[in-house]
Amino acid sequence: MQADEINLKKKAESAVGKKAAFGEDFELGEFGEASKISEPIENMKELDEESQRTLLQVGVLPSEEGRAGTLLMKDNAISHTSLKDKNIELMSTKKAMETHEWLKDYAWKLVAVDADKYTAKSYLEDADGYFIRAPAGKKTVFPVQTCLMLGSKKVSQTVHNIVVVEEEARLDIITGCTTQKGVEEGLHLGISEMYVKKGATLNFTMIHNWAENIGVRPRTVVRVEEGGTFVSNYICLKPVRSVQSYPTVRLEGKGAVARLSTIAIAHPGSELDLGSRAIFNAPGTRAELISRTITTGGRIIARGEMIGNAAGAKGHLECRGLVLSDKGSQRAIPILEANVADIELTHEAAVGKIAQDQVEYLMARGLTEDEAVGMIVRGFLDVGIKGIPEELRKEIEETITQTALGM
Amino acid sequence: MLKIENLRVEVNGKTLLHDVNLEVGRGYTNVLFGPNGAGKSALMRTIMGFSEYKVVEGRILFNGEDITHLPVDERARRGLGIMMQRPPNMSGIKLRDLVHTVAKGEKDPEDLAENLDMQRFLDRDVNVGFSGGEIKRSELLQLAAQNPNLYLLDEPESGVDLVSIGQVGTKISELLNREIECPGERCKKGKSALIITHTGQILDYVQADRGYILCNGTIMCSGNPLEMLEEIKKKGYEECVKCKLMK
Numbered sequence A: 001m002q003a004d005e006i007n008l009k010k011k012a013e014s015a016v017g018k019k020a021a022f023g024e025d026f027e028l029g030e031f032g033e034a035s036k037i038s039e040p041i042e043n044m045k046e047l048d049e050e051s052q053r054t055l056l057q058v059g060v061l062p063s064e065e066g067r068a069g070t071l072l073m074k075d076n077a078i079s080h081t082s083l084k085d086k087n088i089e090l091m092s093t094k095k096a097m098e099t100h101e102w103l104k105d106y107a108w109k110l111v112a113v114d115a116d117k118y119t120a121k122s123y124l125e126d127a128d129g130y131f132i133r134a135p136a137g138k139k140t141v142f143p144v145q146t147c148l149m150l151g152s153k154k155v156s157q158t159v160h161n162i163v164v165v166e167e168e169a170r171l172d173i174i175t176g177c178t179t180q181k182g183v184e185e186g187l188h189l190g191i192s193e194m195y196v197k198k199g200a201t202l203n204f205t206m207i208h209n210w211a212e213n214i215g216v217r218p219r220t221v222v223r224v225e226e227g228g229t230f231v232s233n234y235i236c237l238k239p240v241r242s243v244q245s246y247p248t249v250r251l252e253g254k255g256a257v258a259r260l261s262t263i264a265i266a267h268p269g270s271e272l273d274l275g276s277r278a279i280f281n282a283p284g285t286r287a288e289l290i291s292r293t294i295t296t297g298g299r300i301i302a303r304g305e306m307i308g309n310a311a312g313a314k315g316h317l318e319c320r321g322l323v324l325s326d327k328g329s330q331r332a333i334p335i336l337e338a339n340v341a342d343i344e345l346t347h348e349a350a351v352g353k354i355a356q357d358q359v360e361y362l363m364a365r366g367l368t369e370d371e372a373v374g375m376i377v378r379g380f381l382d383v384g385i386k387g388i389p390e391e392l393r394k395e396i397e398e399t400i401t402q403t404a405l406g407m
Numbered sequence B: 001m002l003k004i005e006n007l008r009v010e011v012n013g014k015t016l017l018h019d020v021n022l023e024v025g026r027g028y029t030n031v032l033f034g035p036n037g038a039g040k041s042a043l044m045r046t047i048m049g050f051s052e053y054k055v056v057e058g059r060i061l062f063n064g065e066d067i068t069h070l071p072v073d074e075r076a077r078r079g080l081g082i083m084m085q086r087p088p089n090m091s092g093i094k095l096r097d098l099v100h101t102v103a104k105g106e107k108d109p110e111d112l113a114e115n116l117d118m119q120r121f122l123d124r125d126v127n128v129g130f131s132g133g134e135i136k137r138s139e140l141l142q143l144a145a146q147n148p149n150l151y152l153l154d155e156p157e158s159g160v161d162l163v164s165i166g167q168v169g170t171k172i173s174e175l176l177n178r179e180i181e182c183p184g185e186r187c188k189k190g191k192s193a194l195i196i197t198h199t200g201q202i203l204d205y206v207q208a209d210r211g212y213i214l215c216n217g218t219i220m221c222s223g224n225p226l227e228m229l230e231e232i233k234k235k236g237y238e239e240c241v242k243c244k245l246m247k
Ligand SMILES: Nc1ncnc2c1ncn2[C@@H]1O[C@H](COP(=O)(O)OP(=O)(O)O)[C@@H](O)[C@H]1O
Pocket: B011, B016, B034, B035, B036, B037, B038, B039, B040, B041, B042, B043, B052
């Protein structure tokens, strides 16, 4: 073992009991370790109908049509990898570490192993996940789809993903996180480290579709170099016990851009602590952080933070929350920090009920109250998800409508 | 078609309208005049059923049915339709989707938008950043999709440039006379309308049958709309208030 690794191991070990800064504290000992072995799935279409539907609901197409590649991770094992677009690389993180000597300079370099007990556990378990690389200048036409699935009850899944988009390349990723039917309780810990190099673009869409009693702790850090663009859409519309995430984008190169959107619905019993953070470390960097959330009875905390450390940085933060039930709560916590003079950071936050005049305006056109509310809610969330693949959008709108009408 | 009897209306406990009596017959186009702040818009919104406006006395009849306490959508379903003076911004809702929904898929938003020159707006959020004239045309587009029997039009010409007034006026006339072939049919098949106007410009496009003047929350008088308009232009509304006091 190299000195580096020994060092990291020590750090991780010292953090195994370290509570996260936010969110419910999960007792890791209560969850079994998820299996690292699973039946390989040759063809996604051979999955049973139920599983196929589960995948579809998180934007992962079993037909793999219109996708550059597919990777499926069930519990702690990679059970399927296929790649149609040979310009790019897609494989398990473990395999990638064996393949690319240089990858050690990327793994655990953005996310600290001792950030909290969840990162520590993921490191100590030597978590596997997906590795996607778009080599310099390669631009994918279709998105790569990956699915992280909890397949067993009462276990904790640990995931470690690494994405590298090299100079002037373009990559689209859809990641669907979900549970197999019947798995109502469990924990998902997911480390993601993403590198967007000079002039590159990464368009990342993540859909969460968990179950009533699942805890979710993603830990994501993105590094964007000069002229690079990172776009993220995060969508979480179904019941879940607790999600706490606070992805951080570090804009390290001149003119780097980030746009992160979150749309989420907190159902009764759900606690969603969702944030996004942009750190402007280079001149002329820009970011837009948008969050649109709805509670039908659950708790939502919408965080947003922008830290301006370089001249000419420009950022806007927008948190809007609708409260559709007296049992629900919305909390918006925007933070702006400017550490040099030439910085322009703004925020806009609003929480409250649906405007009655809007509902009645639509009702005056003959829509029922339910239809009016559905349309407003759809419109409200729609604003948060620009640039998402069309078929996904339809699926999402349907879910939103059902939720709005089910209130 | 529409009959309002002794109406008293409050918003947050404050009386905005009192002793309002007014009628619009089948196929009739009646006009409502009155100074700023008289309560004209409030009356229209009350007729449509917006919940802020509480009817504390009197009643509203539509085709003989008491609709005083019906919710907005029930009134819409019975054939009432409104062009609002200041409609809310509907961020996230595309005009195309709204028109499609309102038309219940029976009419193509693209076709409806064409003769209002509104195609470019179909993929924009309803009312967000619309100019005065664009709001009117968007409201008319929605009404064209809705096809009500009674049109409540709140200042269709205000904020509209001269060219668009022609467009708006012609469209209104077209909607009101949609199914009739000769004037004799108007009271059998025609649409009814109650139109609020300041300038009377809209009267160049529609045949108005009766005028009402609303001041200080109540109807001062009624009569021939063109004659009334002349009077108002000459003497203003002061005279109406005095005239009513003398009676
Ligand atoms: N929703 C409301 N809440 C409080 N005051 C209102 C409301 N609607 C109208 N008013 C008040 O009632 C009066 C009449 O308003 P309005 O009907 O808009 O006049 P107009 O005749 O110019 O259309 C005004 O003083 C206005 O401020």
